[in-house]
Amino acid sequence: MSTRIKDASIEEFLEGLASKSATPGGGSAAAIMGAMGAALVSMVCNLTVGKKNYESVSEEMAALLPRLEDLRHRLIDMVAADVDAFDQVMAAYGLPKETDADKKSRSAAIQEALQNATRVPLQCAHACVEIIKLSLIAAEKGNKNVISDAGVAVVAAHAALRSAALNVQVNIGTIKDEAFVTHAGRELENLMDGMEQLTDEIYQMVRQKL
Secondary structure (H helix, E strand, O other): OOOOOOOOOOHHHHHHHHHOOOOOOOOHHHHHHHHHHHHHHHHHHHOOOOOOHHHHHHHHHHHHHHHHHHHHHHHHHHHHHHHHHHHHHHHHHOOOOHHHHHHHHHHHHHHHHHHHHHHHHHHHHHHHHHHHHHHHHHHHHHHHHHHHHHHHHHHHHHHHHHHHHHHHHHHHHHOOOOHHHHHHHHHHHHOOOOOOHHHHHHHHOOOOOO
């Protein structure tokens, strides 16, 4: 499905999530949630640029759009990347294990695939942190007529961040390379630090403006 997942309808994607197939799964869903967050921040920016009473922030809001576009497309690509990464893990587990040489080769392939499957949600988490921070600007300066969408954006991005974190954690639990596990764990911890508080602050800011 990864080769056509970007072209799937919403209904097709949700059918895939609900099916007996392991892919697409939570990692792909996280990327979609993050992409929705980026898209909503873009909408707030687009509906602020050039509008009456928002002339003083139009240039700043317009400057955010290329960044948001890049984030959205990166996250969409991660939907398929997550599927591919999981498929690689499953393929590695399916390798022969008849001889000692087989077992050694299979174990190495599994570990390599698990590391790759960890990198994808880490990339997703990085993107989601950026979106949360950009949603703050949208909430502070965006068109008040669509300010609720900035709130939805930050909630979606934070949900995506937490979801991506779960996918990192489930993978590093079975990775034997201690240096990789330590590095990935610290990277994730740094990404998560303060994001729940910031998300809540942005959400409350939006509520106060409604």
